[in-house]
Amino acid sequence: MNASDERTVSLWSDVDVVPDAVPLGRNEDFDAVVVGSGIAGMSIAYELAAAGQKVAVLDRGRIGGGMTARTTAHLASVCDDYFSELIGLRGEELARLYFQSHSAAIDRIEAIQTAERISCDFRRLDGFLFLASEKAAADLRRELEAGRKIGIAVEEVSGLPLARHADTPALRYPDQATFHPLKYLRGLATGIRARGGTLYSDTIVDKVEETDGGVRVGTNSGLTVTARWAIVATNSPINDRVALHTKQAPYRTYAMAFEIARGIVPDGLYWDTEDPYHYVRLHPGDDESDFLIVGGEDHKTGTADDADDRFAALTSWSRRLVPDLGAETHRWSGQVMETIDYAGFIGRNPGNERLFVVTGDSGEGMTHGVVASLLISEVILGGNSAWRELYEPSRKTVSAVGNYLAENATMIKNFAEYVAPGEIESVDRLRPGEGAIVREGMTKIAAFRGDDGTLYRRSATCTHVGCHVHWNSLERCWDCPCHGSHFAVDGTVLNAPAVSPLTEID
Ligand SMILES: Cc1cc2nc3c(=O)[nH]c(=O)nc-3n(C[C@H](O)[C@H](O)[C@H](O)COP(=O)(O)OP(=O)(O)OC[C@H]3O[C@@H](n4cnc5c(N)ncnc54)[C@H](O)[C@@H]3O)c2cc1C
Ligand code: FES
Structure with a gap:
């Protein structure tokens, strides 16, 4: 499951990107393995496959069923947080590279849809x-x-x-x-497969680690994929607890x-x-x-x-x-x-050589995902990219300390919620279709009653780093305010960075 299993559906969702994709069925070895099949993951896989690499994409749910299926797909080279702000935080030269990289992303989409005849x-x-x-x-x-x-x-x-x-x-x-995002992803999928790439749906990655000279990607079924390179493109990174998320x-x-x-x-x-x-x-x-x-x-x-x-x-x-x-x-x-400083994070995961990450999409995630495909493939294949400094994941932007403190206050406030009372006194108060936080002794329970009366009781503790989840009645899911995980009413993860479900409470 992934965000395609949340309740609302977008204008694009009648397009099934790869209806015949299946889960990983045995241990495999590739040149590069990409985790996540949104615009970022699929674009990266396309560039590497086009360069002759043997590529696999793994996704926990439907291919292209993440936030890319929920976008509005403006393909803009303009910083939506304002270039004047970006210049103030990062300087004129990096702001110029921001514009150039997003312009290059639009050019690349245009070239690919022409070359691959994607309607x-x-x-x-x-x-x-x-x-x-x-x-x-x-x-x-x-x-x-x-x-x-x-x-x-x-x-x-x-x-x-x-x-x-x-x-x-x-x-x-x-x-x-602009374009239709899922028709484009469908065309990318055809292009990846035509070059020998493999797309696995319904495959939950729970571990990504660098080994001697390579990477190992573990799944919750116990199967593994080994490769020379791994790219985590799960929108909010599953391989990181603190460094990027703060x-x-x-x-x-x-x-x-x-x-x-x-x-x-x-x-x-x-x-x-x-x-x-x-x-x-x-x-x-x-x-x-x-x-x-x-x-x-x-x-x-x-x-x-x-x-x-x-x-x-x-x-x-x-x-x-x-x-x-x-x-x-x-x-x-x-x-x-x-x-906090208005540019995304694209490049080597801090501390790793063969493990790459792409996150921090902002409202420009479509072009940002394609920038990632150009930057990461250039670094893997050629050793460098002119945009590395701008998107460097390990950077510390001192001038953005105000934004850093403001965003991280959420986490402190969130942990204080563990001592607060529940939103309702007892699960008996829940009507069909309602969800709420209930306190039972020291335990906070994320409780939901289905339309048929079935009661779901899960721990309110997010399995990423333990923040307190909140009910989202529109999507009928539990949202984590800290780093963006979403969970279904039965606790299943719908959106990264969490990989494990909310614990069931008897
Ligand atoms: C309403 C809305 C409007 C937007 N409008 C615009 C716009 O106009 N222009 C623009 O540029 N951007 C826009 N954006 C942002 C843009 O849509 C996103 O930034 C972009 O689609 C993100 O792509 P992605 O590949 O990073 O992530 P996703 O599309 O979310 O893909 C990540 C994938 O990773 C998978 N995954 C997660 N965890 C695991 C795991 N453990 N194992 C395996 N797979 C996993 C997920 O299932 C998912 O398919 C908008 C977003 C929204 C929500
Ligand atoms: S604690 Fe990080 S997403 Fe919930």
Whole structure:
């Protein structure tokens, strides 16, 4: 199981990326083994297979069933935390490399979908960052200057095709793109297999270790894969307890799709200066209509359980901007990992030579995953990459200490919850479909009653490093606020970094 077993489904989910994938059935040996089959893992596997490496991808659930199935797939080379902020934290040269690496990722997706003849609705378009309130006017100007400083052909425009926004100042970024994420992954899977690669679904990796001259990847069935290289692409890394996890934090984000008559809003990527920001794109529907996809209303994972209010806010924001919007067709949620210094972590796992990691995707995880495929394959095959310093996983960004302290306060607050009372007095209070934390003596129980009355009682202690899980009534799962694990009501892990289920309580 993985995040594809959470309750909501996205606009993309009717595409099964590799329906005939099967679990690992015996011990195997490869040149490279990739753990995780999202945009990052599949893109890395593709690059290595294309270079002649014998590659395997292992995933704990459906291939492509992680956050990549829940994305909105803006393919943007623009830092969503603002280049002006990134320059402040990391300097002008690294900000320029950020733009160049994400631009290269879009170019690479375009080249692969052409070469592999992947029919995935890929198109180049403009991106527009627009002012949400007068308050942010200075931010927009600062962003314009920052973009120009690092060589982006950004320009100030007005006349956005959104109601009451004809005079709203905006920045136009050329050469952005979008596509159907799962149709693209399906094409990558075909390309990997055509080059001798193997894709294993429903295979839970519980150990990744470096050996003398190689790596060993263990699974919970007892089978192992050995290889020369391993890449952990599980979105939130399963091989790390502290080093990377203290430098990033998980955020839930919400998305919706609506029908819209073709032409009302021109094809493009739109996002505003709100914090958290709203993001908008189109996706082709049938002959006369398209889908307008809107996202936003983010919060730190596990700190709110009010999805209906967030969808209502997204709906009214969307209808204010597009009064002719049609019916809602989909609503879903997912999670992104936000790093303290606004660039992801891609490269050798701290302390390892043959073990690589990719995490810290932020709202740009699609291009970030493809940056990882270029960087990691370059390092494995050629020894270096011009982007290594920017994404170095072991880096310590002293100027981001404020963000570091703010994000890690969650963990301290979370552990204090163990001494708090339960949310309800007894499991007897749970109605069908409800979940809550119950205290029984010293034990905190994550309790859920199924629609048929079945009671599930699991420990509320996350199996990663022990934080206290929180109920998510939208997805009917337990979310861990510390590093982003999600668990099904029966305790099964749905999202990394945890690998073991919540303990059953008799
Ligand atoms: C609502 C929403 C909107 C977004 N919009 C955008 C956008 O517009 N543009 C953009 O660039 N990004 C966007 N993002 C972010 C982007 O979608 C993600 O960052 C990206 O898809 C992550 O890809 P990934 O390969 O790192 O992870 P995933 O797709 O989550 O893949 C990780 C895989 O690892 C597997 N795994 C985990 N643990 C194990 C284990 N123990 N053993 C084996 N396998 C394991 C999982 O099953 C999963 O399939 C959005 C995200 C969300 C949720
Ligand atoms: S995800 Fe790390 S403690 Fe739960």
